[in-house]
Amino acid sequence: MCKFVTLKLFCSNAPCQITIYNDNNQVIKTCTVNTCCATINVCTAGCTLRILAQYQAQTIYRLISLGCCFCQTICTSFIFTPLTTINVTLTDRNYGFPILNANLNFQANQ
Amino acid sequence: MANYDILITNGTGSAMMEPGSYAVTATNAPGYELTSLQPTSYTVSSGAQTAAFTLAANGTLTINFNETGAAGGTPITSGTVVMTDSTGETQYGSVVNIAENGVAIFENVPYGTAEAGYTLYFKQLTSDENHNPYQSVFTVGMGAQTQTEYIQNTPIAVEQNVTLTDANYSGMPIQSASLNFAANA
Numbered sequence: 001m002c003k004f005v006t007l008k009l010f011c012s013n014a015p016c017q018i019t020i021y022n023d024n025n026q027v028i029k030t031c032t033v034n035t036c037c038a039t040i041n042v043c044t045a046g047c048t049l050r051i052l053a054q055y056q057a058q059t060i061y062r063l064i065s066l067g068c069c070f071c072q073t074i075c076t077s078f079i080f081t082p083l084t085t086i087n088v089t090l091t092d093r094n095y096g097f098p099i100l101n102a103n104l105n106f107q108a109n110q
Numbered sequence: 111m112a113n114y115d116i117l118i119t120n121g122t123g124s125a126m127m128e129p130g131s132y133a134v135t136a137t138n139a140p141g142y143e144l145t146s147l148q149p150t151s152y153t154v155s156s157g158a159q160t161a162a163f164t165l166a167a168n169g170t171l172t173i174n175f176n177e178t179g180a181a182g183g184t185p186i187t188s189g190t191v192v193m194t195d196s197t198g199e200t201q202y203g204s205v206v207n208i209a210e211n212g213v214a215i216f217e218n219v220p221y222g223t224a225e226a227g228y229t230l231y232f233k234q235l236t237s238d239e240n241h242n243p244y245q246s247v248f249t250v251g252m253g254a255q256t257q258t259e260y261i262q263n264t265p266i267a268v269e270q271n272v273t274l275t276d277a278n279y280s281g282m283p284i285q286s287a288s289l290n291f292a293a294n295a
Binding site: 056057058081082083084085086087088089090091092093094095096097098099100101102103104105106107108109 | 112113114115116117118119120121122123124125126127128129130131132133134135136137138139140142146147148151152154155156157158159160161162163164165166167193195202203217218219220
């Protein structure tokens with residue numbers, strides 16, 4: 001059982017929402033990394049932490065296996081790509097009026 | 111990179127996206143051919159930007175302009191009509207001429223189902239010299255790929271000068287009377 005693990009979290013973009021889950025998928029800590037780096041002391045019942053970092057619409061999951069030891073310090077970074085706001089217009093090609101309801105899918109090219 | 115689904119409401123939508131190149135498809139657009147989307151690729155760069163897409167439909171609406179607003183009425187012989195918004199203030203597409211048989215045809219219009227038609231609005235701009243154009247914006251619910259509608263154009267009133275004289279004393283005008291003219295069915 002791990003106790004009092006210190007996490008040093010780095011996010012490339014702020015504010016970055018961090019949620020830390022234990023082995024039982026219970027939330028044991030949440031925080032906001034506003035200054036690119038945060039230090040969190042967590043007390044967990046398991047030896048594996050699952051960390052979810054969210055920036056805008058992006059989410060990064062990371063599993064950290066702590067082993068069975070005390071007083072560890074773990075450093076981890078979450079690198080997010082800056083997002084761009086896209087405003088989309090969709091009109092009728094023949095008449096030019098706005099189309100009331102539709103869904104467009106953007107599939108990233110590899 | 112991630113994939114993004116953008117919901118379009120009344121012609122617009124937005125999303126936060128990673129820069130890069132994307133293939134774009136229409137996954138839902140009632141009344142339209144999904145494969146008609148243009149363009150089908152888009153590149154997101156840094157900084158806010160606007161992406162313009164179009165869809166096309168393949169419905170056909172035939173509007174008959176006549177004196178009864180129903181099948182069989184005497185047609186007008188010329189005029190113009192245009193698609194508009196619900197207020198009639200904004201026109202969409204080109205003005206369509208009404209033919210000699212009173213018919214105007216709108217091609218490539220979106221359509222829905224009999225239960226949920228695609229609502230379109232039209233405004234008649236002109237009629238022939240003998241008829242009044244329909245005064246209001248009229249609504250068409252396109253419930254099938256081809257549809258026919260009838261719009262009434264009433265005849266323009268022509269001033270009539272009437273004389274009424276005594277049958278026994280030729281030339282003597284009757285001082286006061288009322289005559290009723292009932293149209294023959």
